[in-house]
Amino acid sequence: MQAYGKSDIGLTRALNEDSFFEGFNDHHDFLGLICDGIGGAAAGEVASSLAVSIIKEEFEKAPVFHKDYEVDEWIRLTLNKANDAIFSKSMWSKKNRGMGTTAVGVIVCSIGTYIFNVGDSRVYALYDDGLIQMSEDHSVIQNLLNQNKITAQQAKTHEKRNTLTNALGVWRVFKIDVNKIKSDYKMLLLCSDGLHGYVPESVIEKVICSYGSLEEKVKALIDLANQAGGHDNCTIILADRGAVHAG
Numbered sequence: 133m134q135a136y137g138k139s140d141i142g143l144t145r146a147l148n149e150d151s152f153f154e155g156f157n158d159h160h161d162f163l164g165l166i167c168d169g170i171g172g173a174a175a176g177e178v179a180s181s182l183a184v185s186i187i188k189e190e191f192e193k194a195p196v197f198h199k200d201y202e203v204d205e206w207i208r209l210t211l212n213k214a215n216d217a218i219f220s221k222s223m224w225s226k227k228n229r230g231m232g233t234t235a236v237g238v239i240v241c242s243i244g245t246y247i248f249n250v251g252d253s254r255v256y257a258l259y260d261d262g263l264i265q266m267s268e269d270h271s272v273i274q275n276l277l278n279q280n281k282i283t284a285q286q287a288k289t290h291e292k293r294n295t296l297t298n299a300l301g302v303w304r305v306f307k308i309d310v311n312k313i314k315s316d317y318k319m320l321l322l323c324s325d326g327l328h329g330y331v332p333e334s335v336i337e338k339v340i341c342s343y344g345s346l347e348e349k350v351k352a353l354i355d356l357a358n359q360a361g362g363h364d365n366c367t368i369i370l371a372d373r374g375a376v377h378a379g
Contacts, residue, residue, distance in 0.1 A: 133162045133240055135371035136346035140354045142326060143362025149176035150324050150367040151184040151233075161241040163191045164369045166253050168324040170299060171222075171231030179218045179233040179301050186214040187237070197241050204310050207248045211235060211300065211308050218301025232302035236267055238320055238371070245317070249309045251299050253324045256336070257317040263337035266313055270298030294325075319372050323353075326366030331356045346370045 133156075141148040149169035156162050167183045169176025190210045197203045214235070222228045234251025247255045249267040252274075257266050268274060272292040276282045282290060298307045319340055327336070331353065339352050350368045357366040 133371055134346060134374055135162070135164060135369060136350050137164070137166075137367070137369040138347075138350050138354060139365065139367040140326075140358070142365050143358055145363075145365055147177055148365045149180055150326070150365040151177070151180040152322075152367050152369060153184050153188045154369045154371070155188075157192050157194060159194070159196050159241070161191075161194070161197070161239060162371070163188070163237060163239055164320065164322050164371055165235065165237040166322045166324055166367050166369060167236075167300070168234040168251065168253050168326075168365070168367070169231070170233060170296065170302075171228070175222075175228045175231035176233065178221070178228060179231040182218055182221065183214045183233050183235055183300055186217055187211070187235070191239075197243055200243070200246075200312055203239060203241070203243070203246050203312075207237075207239070207246070207310050208308055211248070211250065215300045215304075215306055219304060222301060230302065232299035234296070234324070235300050236322055238322065240315075240320075240371075240373075245313050245315045245320075247309075247311055247313055250306060251296055253322070254328050256321040256323075256333075257313060258319040258321070258337070258340060259314070259317050263321070263333060263340070265333070266311070267309065270307060270309075271296050294329075315373075317373055319370060321371075322369040324365060324367045326364035327353060327357050327368055329364065330360035340370060346372060 167180035169180035236253035252269040
């Protein structure tokens with residue numbers, strides 16, 4: 133597994149509230165993680181940075197996984213730890229009150245590939261039949277789409293398009309989606325909504341299928357997000373499966 137990650141402030145924000153990590157632990161398991169902070173001022177950056185720090189630290193001392201349920205349990209315990217830390221810290225000062233963060237991640241280990249999601253950052257997988265969104269947004273818009281109350285076209289300009297229904301650190305109780313995906317993908321793409329909210333999926337797929345290094349592809353996607361206005365921070369991790377053991 134080879135991966136490259138990059139975060140860009142964009143063209144309109146005064147602060148980059150995204151945080152990310154991509155790397156391996158001593159068991160040669162891979163973790164890709166993106167957290168997009170919410171809460172305004174510096175609070176979003178505090179929440180996303182804290183979440184990445186805790187999840188990274190737990191990953192570095194994670195056990196060898198032998199069963200699916202062990203991965204699922206580890207993810208849920210770790211994200212709950214991050215949630216509690218952010219929620220507690222938000223109580224310490226008024227400027228941090230109500231802060232939170234999305235969290236989207238992928239773990240690739242000897243028994244398979246696992247994805248997890250809280251919020252509206254996304255993970256995509258490139259299979260032989262194309263780029264597929266593997267996570268589902270926890271947002272007002274996604275709920276309306278699921279209920280067939282709006283069309284995909286209406287979702288692009290809906291006034292509630294940036295409203296989350298779930299995040300780390302905002303509530304004591306939150307929702308975590310954890311899934312094992314088929315390991316015959318070619319690439320994995322993780323991104324904050326600074327990319328998927330502004331660059332069409334067809335264009336994203338074209339870029340990651342083009343020639344060039346992972347770094348060149350990620351930079352090209354960030355350039356496209358900025359050409360679309362650069363209205364948000366944009367963070368991307370692109371991972372090439374290469375010679376990884378399929379579960």
